[in-house]
Amino acid sequence: MHPLRQIALIAFDGVQALDVTGPASVFSAANEAAGHPSYQIHILSPCGGAVTSGSGVRLLTEAIGELDPGSFDTVLIAGGNKAGLSSLARDAGFADWMARACARSRRYGSVCTGAFALAHLGLVTRQRVATHWEGTELLARAYPALTVDPDALYVEDGKVWTSAGITTGIDMCMALVARDLGEAVANSVARMLVVYARRPGYQSQFSPVLGAQSKASHGFAALLDWIGEHLDQPLEVSLLADRASMSARSFHRKFTDATGQTPARFIETMRLDRARALLPSVASLKEIAARCGYATAGQMSKAFVRRYGVSPALFREMHGRD
Known part of the structure; x- marks a missing residue:
């Protein structure tokens, strides 16, 4: 029964x-x-x-x-x-x-x-x-x-x-x-119910870009899009400040005020979110790390564990590969 x-x-x-x-x-x-x-x-x-x-x-x-x-x-x-x-x-x-x-x-x-x-x-x-x-x-x-x-x-x-x-x-x-x-x-x-995918609880309500854009002033919208398109490249504050036509100090302050995250934190969030999306694929950890802007798979793994509490390898095992 x-x-x-x-x-x-x-x-x-x-x-x-x-x-x-x-x-x-x-x-x-x-x-x-x-x-x-x-x-x-x-x-x-x-x-x-x-x-x-x-x-x-x-x-x-x-x-x-x-x-x-x-x-x-x-x-x-x-x-x-x-x-x-x-x-x-x-x-x-x-x-x-x-x-x-x-x-x-x-x-x-x-x-x-x-x-x-x-x-x-x-x-x-x-x-x-x-x-x-x-x-x-x-x-x-x-x-x-x-x-x-x-x-x-x-x-x-x-x-x-x-x-x-x-x-x-x-x-x-x-x-x-x-x-x-x-x-x-x-x-x-x-x-x-024709639900596209069963989403785990830790998944964000929004992607980092959309979440930041919901807070950020219009002046940063284009820059946020640009960051998302260039995650595999070095994204130093000086480079971002130049794109925003600001000094590095002014950019850091205004970006943090606008998005609720420091530039470094925002970029790490973007990179880890991209890594999480790529892990169920057949790409190697080394390839995923490179596409997300990490010099090595080990560097990506350290950041991933710090943020999500599991290793990329375990996350991939839990969520399968295509």
Whole structure:
């Protein structure tokens, strides 16, 4: 007899519809892929009935009061607009139900900006968490004891799972399925949902260029593109400063202010991101190192381990080769 895991997806007026329907689709597809019922999905709200998402799509929900908070294996709060999340977090009955449900569940968490509700309710205090890229700085300021990861697609910290923006809830829930039912079932779910690839949690919400461009002033946009096209070449600050028509000292300060990273840190991030993308290919480590601007494979490996905690060789083994 296979266990039937009860899944609670929390919705509210103003919810992001895909934060609910994406995870629901993953767990539903897992039932089909596994060949037997593995999950029972409940879309819940404080009062039950229809809730209207931010896009106008209405979702039919069950009332939390009708269900035992101790019966759920997994509880996830969806993201949504500020007014909806604030109203949800201020609901005393919901707060009590969530405290009991999360205490007794095997795991709980959030999709996208649902992390704000978790934090407000005290359900995350000192954990490492993810949220939508637009809210990472705000969440970190509002709850300084949290470690807000601005890059990860999703984060697992103990029994708490949190994901970044919207579609990353699908990535996180496929990881939950893989944990429960195995990689083969999760891969089958990805094929059913026509997901291009199962993205690991450490993968950035954006490429380093897009992430920097979301912060950088227009004056650096062209330079960021140029750096991405010349990673195999020496990229000294003096060269970049010349391209930006600035002194090296002024460039270093303005670039750091604009992108949130020093030039050296940004270039290393770009190179390691490129290496990570190339490692599943058949290219040798020496060739990948050269294409990413490292003098030797050993130099690249040292930087890769420092940043990601695994060697390039182990990363390649984990993620396969084409």
